[in-house]
Amino acid sequence: QVQLVESGGGLVQPGGSLRLSCSATGSIFGIYFMAWHRQTPGNQRELVASITSSSTTYYSDSVKGRATISRDNAKNTVYLELNSLKPDDTAVYYCYFDSDSGRAWGQGTQVTVSS
Numbered sequence: 001q002v003q004l005v006e007s008g009g010g011l012v013q014p015g016g017s018l019r020l021s022c023s024a025t026g027s028i029f030g031i032y033f034m035a036w037h038r039q040t041p042g043n044q045r046e047l048v049a050s051i052t053s054s055s056t057t058y059y060s061d062s063v064k065g066r067a068t069i070s071r072d073n074a075k076n077t078v079y080l081e082l083n084s085l086k087p088d089d090t091a092v093y094y095c096y097f098d099s100d101s102g103r104a105w106g107q108g109t110q111v112t113v114s115s
Helices: none
Strands: 003-007 010-012 018-025 031-039 046-052 057-059 067-072 077-082 091-099 102-105 109-113
Touching: 003 091, 003 102, 018 031, 018 091, 018 109, 031 067, 031 077, 046 067, 046 077, 057 067, 077 091
Parallel strands: 010 109
Antiparallel strands: 003 018, 018 077, 031 046, 031 091, 046 057, 067 077, 091 102, 091 109
16 A cells, blocks of 8 residues: 655744655555645645656646755655745645555645744
8 A cells, every 4th residue: 555654844934945755655656646735724725736757847826936846756755845935835735646556645744834
């Protein structure tokens, strides 16, 4: 069974940066889509960024110009770097993989932007 393990969340001051990581454990192959979503209480989960197997990327308007998504295929890992963080970026961030082994969500990692 595939599991996704996230790390890198925490408390960051406005204007700061952080890097989230998400790695797949278990037997997984043919990962063709990786993404980061985020969710705040009372709101739907929002797609923040995604990357395909050919490294085509997508960014939501809310993070465009401040985010970089990347992947390490050898490590089955996806990263999300966020810069110039704002209080509005405060959310639980979830990674998502779509692969020939199936789909999987991470457990979520809290990012809090506050002074």
